[in-house]
Amino acid sequence: MSIRKIKSLKIGSVRYDIVRSEKIVDSDNALGAVTYSAGEICISTKQTSEDVEAATMMHEALHALYWHAGVKNHKEEVIEVISGMLIRFIQDNPKFIEAVQLRK
Numbered sequence: 001m002s003i004r005k006i007k008s009l010k011i012g013s014v015r016y017d018i019v020r021s022e023k024i025v026d027s028d029n030a031l032g033a034v035t036y037s038a039g040e041i042c043i044s045t046k047q048t049s050e051d052v053e054a055a056t057m058m059h060e061a062l063h064a065l066y067w068h069a070g071v072k073n074h075k076e077e078v079i080e081v082i083s084g085m086l087i088r089f090i091q092d093n094p095k096f097i098e099a100v101q102l103r104k
Contacts, residue, residue, distance in 0.1 A: 012068030059083040
């Protein structure tokens with residue numbers, strides 16, 4: 001499935017709509033942003049590839065995960081490192097991901 005076909009992500013008890021837009025609120029350089037009150041993850045349409053878009057979506061999802069875990073003041077550097085590592089972990093371990101999904 002193409003990352004661009006994903007329309008929403010469930011994070012905690014909230015379903016976040018994925019909104020694709022040319023401009024991200026309050027930034028000329030950001031590739032994504034989370035609006036917690038609206039339940040939206042905004043992803044820039046200026047992504048250079050689906051891999052970059054997947055990394056951006058993971059990055060913004062991690063911001064929301066931290067938020068729902070009660071960690072309101074988290075470091076951007078931590079999110080940046082973990083998002084890339086998680087994408088790679090998921091790609092490198094499809095059998096683990098499948099096994100976890102089956103336990104639902």
